[in-house]
Amino acid sequence: MVEPLIDRRAAPLFIHNARLLDPASGLDAPGAVLVQGGVITACGPGLTAPEGAETLDAGGACLAPGLVDMRVATGEPGHEYRETIASLALAASAGGITTICALPNTTPVLDDPAVLQFVLRRGEATGRISLLPYGAATKHCDGKEVAEYGLLKEAGAIAFSDGTKAIGNARTMRLALSYAKAFGSFVVQHPEEPALAAGGAATEGELATRLGLPGIPPAAEAMLVRRDIALARITGGHVHFAHVSTGEALAEIRAAKAEGLRVTCDTAPPYFDLNETAIGDWRTYAKLSPPLRPEADRLAVVAALADGTIDAIASDHQPHDADDKRLPFAQAEAGGTGLATLLGITLARVHGRDLTLLAALALLTSRPAALLGLDCGVLKPGAPADLVLFHLERGWQVKAGSLPGKAQNSPFDGRALEGKVLGTWKAGRRVFGA
């Protein structure tokens, strides 16, 4: 995927005086990285710049593999007024993200190889990111019939999902898990029992009752997780649960992993940084799917990040424009932007001493890369020169309206963060930072 992005005429790039961080190998040491032809050719302490190389003094800042974000919705095709792939890539670069997996419920949905290839090409054209689309898990993403996994995989599908929709029918999910095995792939589920969640706008409980909002019981998540774990057991297939947000579901996943089933999961920053009180005063930017949870669930997500139950942190970036959000709460679209804040919110858990820096970075780089079967996400010779340079302590404030990219609907509006991206490189090319 990286191949078309490589500029072979570029001079070698030598980044020195950096704190090298490679979660896969556990490397955390001062040193330098040499990049040639889009790949890392040398990496470690005691390197010297070769003749003719472009050199950059990192000033002691952290240099890590570019982030791998396995869950992003793009407005293109179909909702370009929300965000185009070009603006998405801009925001990704500013957030230190170099690889993105795009959800298939665009308009039209990515259930056809031609449409999927269109998205791939648009991603390549940005020159900033590897944009790896999911193929639709079911035709039209309507949860009924399994899509053409073979043809979609040939066309470049990274895995299969119905995106923001749950596959509610147990038989369809069974067939999807079973059939995906034939192509060595897996199915990403939006874990929320659809009949129980229908019409809901907030987590069922005292706050939703006070606000008069239709509630979704938190058990709707664990219920579908439990069912799909049973289906993974029957089929031997690999199920991946997206944006897991409740302690109850995480306990199920922990047990399934201990049993040796092929079950993985990710979570998104809102679920370990915010709780349901963020929707007070009808803040529609904090209306998400799944909805924000009580504090006990947030703490359970943090614990599951720390103990390894969660395999990856994904932004679950969902672009919306102001008109999608400036509506009465129940009518407003669910979802928030997350590209520019992915690293900063994750680092907040490092500063809060819940995660080590390497464990946090692993959740953003090597672990999702390994899950997706990608060669990126590592800092070692031969790996793609996808890099992020960041200052661990430098502060900034999230301000909806002045975030990179088109969509501004950040649930973290106003949040003060420590940890700022200074530069991003894709296949050795600088795509962010001066």
Added chain:
Amino acid sequence: MSFSYPILPGGHLLAIEGLEPPHISALLELAESYALLNKSGKTQRDLLKGRTLINLFFEDSTRTRTSFELAGKRLGADVINMSVSQSSVNKGETLIDTASTLNAMHCDLLVVRHAQSGAPALLSQKVSASVINAGDGTHEHPTQALLDALTIRRRKGRLEGLTVAICGDVLHSRVARSNIHLLSAMNARVRIVGPPTLIPAEAARLGVEVFHDMRAGLEGADVVMMLRLQKERMVGGLVPSSREFFRFYGLDAEKLAWAKPDAIVMHPGPMNRGIEIDSAIADDPERSVIGEQVEMGVAVRMAVLDVLARELRRNG
């Protein structure tokens, strides 16, 4: 009557939740004086002279709209009724578009009813007028709770220490939520009574006692407040049939006998006779105060408009 502090901070009446007991008492005192004034046949046509009140109703309502219209006119405001039909909403006009239209009309007081919880709060951020929530989704209906409290106070002489049973479809009721907040703030004991499918999650956290049995719920009650059961709830499967609902939760003479002998019966209207309330009870002048609730509605709305107009003057 004069107040040294703002009765409705923020210059809007969006919810009962958050109002302090002194604010509620002051509103009720003022409403009481308007009730007396209305009875005497006198009017006070200069208080809102030159002010524009717009009744903006996204949901049909005859009772509440008329009540606000009368209240505004009795205080001398120019009253305009805008019914926004579903069709123009479907054409794509958003609440925000409506807000800019209203700002252009220099509206001073805006009475809003909307099917969505939080819609008046959203409008209040976008319009220059003082916003009064006349019912939003399943959130709140503050003037209804105020008029209910005024009615109870006139009949029982107090709110504190009374046992009030709110019965029926609490889940979908904005009237119930506003009453729960107001009555709890004024130290009444609030019970909610209904089938579990019509009781909101974690309702006890609002400071009420929850009952699923009418006999237990009504025992010792001073006030029995019935709620309207909407027909579409039956379609949603929350209640199997209206005859079953009436049998177990509809208020008839037999069930009313479980409450205190002098318990009063209330209903926010419009009533489904034979579903949540038996006609014999609804029309019993000894027990039912449903007519008085309507009368107090005008007085309470005059008080709210009066207080908000004072805020308008305070802020120029």
